[in-house]
Amino acid sequence: MSRFSVTYGIRASDPADARARAEAIALEQTVEVPRAVVPEGHIADEIVGRIEEIGSAGAGVYHATISYAPDSAGDEITQFLNVIFGNSSIQQGIRVIAIDPGDEMARRFPGPRFGIAGLRRLTGRRSGGMISPVLKPMGLSPGAFAELAAGCVRGGADIVKEDHGLAGQPTAPFRPRVEAVAEAVRKANAAEGRSALYFPNLSGRVDEISENLRFAKQAGAGGILVMPGLYGFGVVDRIARDAEFDLPVMTHPAFLGPYVLAADTGIAHGVMFGTIQRLAGADISVFPNVGGRFGFSAGECHEIADHCRDAGGPGRPILPSPGGGMSVDRAADMVRMYGPDVVYLLGGSLLADPPRIDRAVAAMRRAVDAADAAGA
Amino acid sequence: MSRFSVTYGIRASDPADARARAEAIALEQTVEVPRAVVPEGHIADEIVGRIEEIGSAGAGVYHATISYAPDSAGDEITQFLNVIFGNSSIQQGIRVIAIDPGDEMARRFPGPRFGIAGLRRLTGRRSGGMISPVLKPMGLSPGAFAELAAGCVRGGADIVKEDHGLAGQPTAPFRPRVEAVAEAVRKANAAEGRSALYFPNLSGRVDEISENLRFAKQAGAGGILVMPGLYGFGVVDRIARDAEFDLPVMTHPAFLGPYVLAADTGIAHGVMFGTIQRLAGADISVFPNVGGRFGFSAGECHEIADHCRDAGGPGRPILPSPGGGMSVDRAADMVRMYGPDVVYLLGGSLLADPPRIDRAVAAMRRAVDAADAAGA
Structure with a gap:
């Protein structure tokens, strides 16, 4: 099932810090527990957000694209937005700069009627x-x-x-x-x-x-x-x-x-x-x-x-x-x-x-x- | 009918600028038209927000308390919040720092059951x-x-x-x-x-x-x-x-x-x-x-x-x-x-x-x- 992805602008001091912040987002937006206690199998493999791409975007700013399983969001727009940005909205220096719903979420959210x-x-x-x-x-x-x-x-x-x-x-x-x-x-x-x-x-x-x-x-x-x-x-x-x-x-x-x-x-x-x-x-x-x-x-x-x-x-x-x-x-x-x-x-x-x-x-x-x- | 009031922190260059911004909030949150075209009578006298108090709160920041008529908000929490901060939320340098519902809105919004x-x-x-x-x-x-x-x-x-x-x-x-x-x-x-x-x-x-x-x-x-x-x-x-x-x-x-x-x-x-x-x-x-x-x-x-x-x-x-x-x-x-x-x-x-x-x-x-x- 095709995953959806979100690109975040992340304020960070260096590439290692950026990766750590991206890892934290991938956990925060899904399982909301430390990596060490994520149950193995489906949850670790599919439910936890996955860093697809990360790179510098200028002084002190990085872009990280994280993909998520449609099953983390289900078919409610509230929960879809919750996975995109629920708790990470409370962090300084994280900005949602792109959302790609992928095929499956595009099917679940067909959008405007007109x-x-x-x-x-x-x-x-x-x-x-x-x-x-x-x-x-x-x-x-x-x-x-x-x-x-x-x-x-x-x-x-x-x-x-x-x-x-x-x-x-x-x-x-x-x-x-x-x-x-x-x-x-x-x-x-x-x-x-x-x-x-x-x-x-x-x-x-x-x-x-x-x-x-x-x-x-x-x-x-x-x-x-x-x-x-x-x-x-x-x-x-x-x-x-x-x-x-x-x-x-x-x-x-x-x-x-x-x-x-x-x-x-x-x-x-x-x-x-x-x-x-x-x-x-x-x-x-x-x-x-x-x-x-x-x-x-x-x-x-x-x-x-x-x-x-x-x-x-x-x-x-x-x-x-x-x-x-x-x-x-x-x-x-x-x-x-x-x-x-x-x-x-x-x-x-x-x-x-x-x-x-x-x-x-x-x-x-x-x-x-x-x-x-x-x-x- | 007792008015409710909102205190805003306002970023401004000087007292005149602060008052102008406060005046703009009082219009924006209610009639949303320039002062010159506000209809006389009930709308100008009651519905338009009223600056109750304004003063400096430190370098470049002013506090303005603006009161509103309960009838601008009715009895829906959505519209109550809309009057408090709907469009002004889109302005830089305006922060809601206190809300006093007054007797009438306190009656309409009795709050928690427990x-x-x-x-x-x-x-x-x-x-x-x-x-x-x-x-x-x-x-x-x-x-x-x-x-x-x-x-x-x-x-x-x-x-x-x-x-x-x-x-x-x-x-x-x-x-x-x-x-x-x-x-x-x-x-x-x-x-x-x-x-x-x-x-x-x-x-x-x-x-x-x-x-x-x-x-x-x-x-x-x-x-x-x-x-x-x-x-x-x-x-x-x-x-x-x-x-x-x-x-x-x-x-x-x-x-x-x-x-x-x-x-x-x-x-x-x-x-x-x-x-x-x-x-x-x-x-x-x-x-x-x-x-x-x-x-x-x-x-x-x-x-x-x-x-x-x-x-x-x-x-x-x-x-x-x-x-x-x-x-x-x-x-x-x-x-x-x-x-x-x-x-x-x-x-x-x-x-x-x-x-x-x-x-x-x-x-x-x-x-x-x-x-x-x-x-x-």
């Missing part, structure tokens, strides 16, 4: 960048969100996404809100001959999730937004496997920041916001755009986009969705940076004049179209 | 440190785990905990394993006149969690181990609120490391492994002990233990559970460090001679008892 091609089919946007205005701020009524959503559709939104902070607030609880917005999007789509998709933000307590998903689907949602940093990647996996729900999933990075922010500890940007999202089954991965309120560099954003769209997998290529820092003025630059397969989140900048949100969205639509047409 | 007093009642260990050997490594059969568990009970374990890496592995799937181990613990308890509690590691896909909890309870588990870093804190909250399950929850730090590892970014050790665990409803919080394989300092471990046991809340005081680095030789030092209200995890060191695990556990029991008696 991916880029599926989203183009659902939205009718055959080519070019998609735009996704965000419904906010929290504190508005369902009716106010519905009006904003209708304006977004009239302006030419491909996806109308809720802010990740819309949950069960008493001003707009999940169900009345989803019902009102879905109805407004449906009407505006019909009136304008469009097929914008509405993505409510999944909320609710653990036991309410399945019911809330069903409710959203029946109300007419076109997809769902989920925060794996707060709900766990298991919820993304659960939705992507749900043949009855059968709608795309957009993941939001809330609460996930600390994984990527330290240079040589945690998880690399492309792995966190690309590879892991695909393994869990996300169709669209939101991340903070360069030049916005967050500090991601252009290189980090490129890395994320590449990991989302790499035709080599895992699973279908998905849409990177940079959030923040998008404006009409920057559209050409952004199109040059991300190319056509992308979803631009549009946030607070649209809300200067809420009744005229349609014009703000339309201006962005034209700017992106013009840049796409110019092959910017 | 806490220290409840665990003492359930285990019969009226005073002194508790010990919890860990069942591992993955790859053993249910029968082998059952034998280890029985040995642990004979040796005087208070809690027999599964390794957090035991999931749905084909060598010992959740249900057969839980059934076999629970039965072994029940028999050993009866034979020895003890009341050791067995904590299986919760596993399964999202839709299997409720069934697996019910199964564990019916099989005779005495509690449950959960990894909130992988399952989300919502699962801890869900279990703690379950009057039918009605068993204590032990949380494991797997995958949570990156939150605490950067000095001025993320979440402080005591908040992550103390305050947040209590808000979610954990009764026992596992963390990496000083002197083991992980790099936590004595000061960080003290901070965690203090936050777990602070009589001021939130919720009931809970048991800190340092894992790693415990041995007979270190028992007196550990008792001096942690005092009586603690659960010592005992791992790989017990497995040198698995059929004699009872002796290894008993030796640790005696060492802890002697140190407790000496008032070490």
Whole structure:
């Protein structure tokens, strides 16, 4: 059975230290006992992680690829991530820089149901960048969100996404809100001959999730937004496997920041916001755009986009969705940076004049179209 | 309605920069739009975060306490954490260093069902440190785990905990394993006149969690181990609120490391492994002990233990559970460090001679008892 492998960046003083740290990871992530007490046979031979490759990657940093048995992870995404990085996440100077699921784990985790091609089919946007205005701020009524959503559709939104902070607030609880917005999007789509998709933000307590998903689907949602940093990647996996729900999933990075922010500890940007999202089954991965309120560099954003769209997998290529820092003025630059397969989140900048949100969205639509047409 | 407040450590160049960053957090964590477009009235007056206090905390670091409306968070722990740190987690140089839930959120999140007093009642260990050997490594059969568990009970374990890496592995799937181990613990308890509690590691896909909890309870588990870093804190909250399950929850730090590892970014050790665990409803919080394989300092471990046991809340005081680095030789030092209200995890060191695990556990029991008696 083909093993999966993880490449770690390891801070170490010399090759012997690097090998010792890699050996420690191979034990820590599997049997979690000293080598001397590992039972012989299947456990020692198969279950314990195996160093496949190790080498220097610059001053004080080494790269080690360790392979693991699919049976150490089983078929739960939580345990798969636990073997990849559970306890080693608590060590300084260990960073996950690549995951290769291998044939067997790729079979167990087929990934997104839709991916880029599926989203183009659902939205009718055959080519070019998609735009996704965000419904906010929290504190508005369902009716106010519905009006904003209708304006977004009239302006030419491909996806109308809720802010990740819309949950069960008493001003707009999940169900009345989803019902009102879905109805407004449906009407505006019909009136304008469009097929914008509405993505409510999944909320609710653990036991309410399945019911809330069903409710959203029946109300007419076109997809769902989920925060794996707060709900766990298991919820993304659960939705992507749900043949009855059968709608795309957009993941939001809330609460996930600390994984990527330290240079040589945690998880690399492309792995966190690309590879892991695909393994869990996300169709669209939101991340903070360069030049916005967050500090991601252009290189980090490129890395994320590449990991989302790499035709080599895992699973279908998905849409990177940079959030923040998008404006009409920057559209050409952004199109040059991300190319056509992308979803631009549009946030607070649209809300200067809420009744005229349609014009703000339309201006962005034209700017992106013009840049796409110019092959910017 | 009383607001809850969060104190952030903020890296800033001067007081004006610190205030600007604090203002940005107050918006980012709530309305997520620029101040200029915040709707007047309830949203501007109540929903937007409010800077209550801000001051220097040393060179280049400021502390800002920001209060939030309970209605921004509702009654879901996921959204509560989202308001505390969702998007700001993606910023460099912002660290959550204190959370004060205030009266209203304390009412919505009553916390652990058992806490220290409840665990003492359930285990019969009226005073002194508790010990919890860990069942591992993955790859053993249910029968082998059952034998280890029985040995642990004979040796005087208070809690027999599964390794957090035991999931749905084909060598010992959740249900057969839980059934076999629970039965072994029940028999050993009866034979020895003890009341050791067995904590299986919760596993399964999202839709299997409720069934697996019910199964564990019916099989005779005495509690449950959960990894909130992988399952989300919502699962801890869900279990703690379950009057039918009605068993204590032990949380494991797997995958949570990156939150605490950067000095001025993320979440402080005591908040992550103390305050947040209590808000979610954990009764026992596992963390990496000083002197083991992980790099936590004595000061960080003290901070965690203090936050777990602070009589001021939130919720009931809970048991800190340092894992790693415990041995007979270190028992007196550990008792001096942690005092009586603690659960010592005992791992790989017990497995040198698995059929004699009872002796290894008993030796640790005696060492802890002697140190407790000496008032070490």
